[in-house]
Amino acid sequence: MDAIVFGATGFIGRSLVAELLGRGLRVAAAVRNDTLTPWLLARGADIGGLTVVTADITRPLTGLPEAADVYNTAARYAFGLGRREARETNVTGALNVVEWAATLPALRRLVHISGYRVSASGGRADYAALGAYxxxxxxxxxxxxxxxxxxxxxxxxxxxxxxxxxxxxxGPAALVQDLWNRRLPALPGGPGTFLPIVTVDYLARFLAEIPASPAGEHHWILDDETPLLPELIRTVADHTGVPAPRARVPVGLLRRLPRRLTGADPETLTFLSDDRYPTESARALAEAAGLDMPPAADALRAWADDLVATRFGTAAPPPAPYGFVSVAGVRTWVTGERERPDHVLLHGLPMNADLWTPLAPLLGGPVLAPDLPGQGRSAPAPSVDPWLAGLLDPVRTRPVLVAHSAACAPALRFATARPDRVAGVVLISPAFLQAPGSRLTRSSLAAPRLRRMPTAALAEVLGLPEGPEVESAVTDLGRPGTARRVVAALRTAHAERERTRELLGRVTVPVRIIVGSADPLVTDAGRPVTEIAGAGHHPQLTHAAEVARHLRER
Known part of the structure; x- marks a missing residue:
């Protein structure tokens, strides 16, 4: 083989395997369980040069294919480990890889992945002071x-x-998660705290270049231009539309405070320092290989999008593209095509853009699906109407506006004011034409109760089975202020029912209405109505194929 990668299912290892395969190399991936192949296939990698072998580096290695280059990316990266557990992989396992590599007759290079803080250790592995990892x-x-x-x-x-x-x-993801959930009242460290980053794609490219470089060099691979921690957090906060903490807590004080008060794992505190690192050799290799790091701020913003998209590792990401953008000055979560969509999908309450996950792929064309302002992952706005105009400003097509429930009113207002910008409007379960009998639409539903509602309870209120879309809504309702804004929006929609009905009679673009048979209209719409048998208030979730068929028939 050209290369063998130990720890090939890990975060670094799998990206390295993908990079090596992309260069046309024959790669052996040493794993305990093969979760690598599905990951590679999902990303369109050509696995023709891949051989997957079973290996456990905590034991002496035998029976593996020979390779010119050996990469050890295996490690136990976790805090709170016991000393024995950490050493098993990070010390004993690493030595087993060295011993095995020494037996290879045509070994070109062994590349061992260590950590940037080793330069600050003074050569002392102090388990009591540093923690096991x-x-x-x-x-x-x-x-x-x-x-x-x-x-x-x-x-x-x-x-x-x-x-x-x-x-x-x-790692730093914990800081971003606390920031996102408004649980970061103060920044740890001081104004000069330096927490450097490197993107996994750049690291994989760098690692792939090492075997062709002179042996004996050891490289610190990081972005020297990473913003200092206060600016790093501010960059992520501005991008995601949440406030950045202004206060700081010195690391020394954090060490003395009980963990139940700070929420900080003591092992993470050693990474918060003003130290700088010897990056000269890594920069020289990168220059010789023509490697350029992406700007740190751009990398942080893209990573923040991925963290929020996956609910910090608890959910599958939506189809790309997705992320935060500015819409009429409001940080808005957007998925899909921003310039040439066939359909613009506006969710009802208390949902978010994930409401359209079953339907969007069935429409046969590009869609644009945002979280409405103040809902889901989007920051609040003074008014929905300027925000919707800003959302559609970059659009170069005449899409169909598809709105659900309470979102039908702003969709109608836009279509009435700008009929030249849309090809038509589809209203799914328009609340202003239905009986206001749902528990969710009653003004007596208080925000604190909605915010604490478990998934099963919200699914019952919505008349839906438990699923990722409801779980997504529950997650967002737990964010500060979201439940309160949902209740306020529901009350506003209820108060404007008559005005919205009048608006329906004035809109000049084609309008179609889709409802479920279990949630019929109680007011004559004066427009074509399609009823889907057996569906309730969310037919796009429960009967997505039928809704898609009707939308394609326009």
Whole structure:
């Protein structure tokens, strides 16, 4: 084989395998369980050069295919580990890889993945002060260097900083999650705290270049231009539309406070320092190989989009593209095509753009599906109408506006004011034409109760089976202010029922109405109505194929 990668199912390892395969190399992926192949196939990788082998580096290695280049990306990256558990992989396992690599007759290079903080350790693996993870990485670093010298193994150690990218939910991700959920009242550290990052794609490209570079160099791979921690957090906060904390808590004070008060894992605090790192050799290799790091701020914004899209690792991401954009000055979560959509999908309450997940792929064309302002993942806006105009401003097609429930009113207002911008309007379960009998539409439903509602209870209120769309809505309702805004929007929609009915009679573009037979209209719409048998208030979830068929028939 051209290369063998240990730890190939890990966050770094799988990206490295994809990079090597993309270069046309023959790669052996050493894994305990093959979750790698489905991951590669889902990303369109050509796996013709891939051989998957079973290996456990915590035991002596035998029976593996020979390779010119050996990469050890395997590690236990977690906080709160016991010393024995951490050492098993990060020390003993790393040495087993060195021992096995020494037996290869045509070994070109062993690349061992260590950690950027080893340069600040002073060569001491202090388990009591550092915790098992960091101390074991330092001990492993020292042990690998010594054993490679003894066995005359050509070694390069790569010391990446905090690696970010799709699928990374540990490390700085905890800070971003606390920021997003408004649980970060103060920043840890001081004004000069430096928490450097590197993207996983860049790291994979860098690692792939190492075997062709001179042996003996050890590289610190990180972005020296990473913003200092206060600016880093501010960058993410501005992008996602949440406030950034202004207060700071010195690391020394955090160490003395009980964890139940700070919420900070003591092992993470050693990573919060003003230290800088020796990146000269890594920058020289990158320049020689023509590698350019993406701007740190852009990388942070893209990563924040991925974290929010996957609910910080608890949900599958929606189809790309997705992310936060500015719409009429409001940070808005948007999925889909912003310039040339066939359909613009506006969700009802208390849902978000995930409401359209079953329907969108069935429409046969590009769609644009945002979270409405103040709902889901979007920041609040003074008014929906300017926001909707801003959403459609970049659109170069004449899409069909598809609105559900309470979103029907702003859709009608836009279509009435700008008939030249839309090809038609489809109203799904328009609440202003239906009986206001749902528990969700009653003004007596208080925001605190809605915010604390478990998934099963909300599914019952909505008349839906439990599923990822309802779970997504529950997650967003738990964010500060969202439930209150949902209740306020429901009350406003109820108060404007008569005005919206009048508007329906004035709109000049084609209008179609789709309802479920279990949730019929109680007011004559004066427009074509399609009734879907057996459906309730959310036919796009429960009867997506039928709704898609009717939309395609326009």
């Amino acid at each position: 960091e101390a074991s990485k330092i001990e492993g670093d020292l042990a690998v260097r010594e054993r490679a010298r003894e066995l005359d193994v050509p070694l390069t150690i790569a010391n990446p900083s905090a690696v970010i990218g799709p699928g990374q939910y540990i």
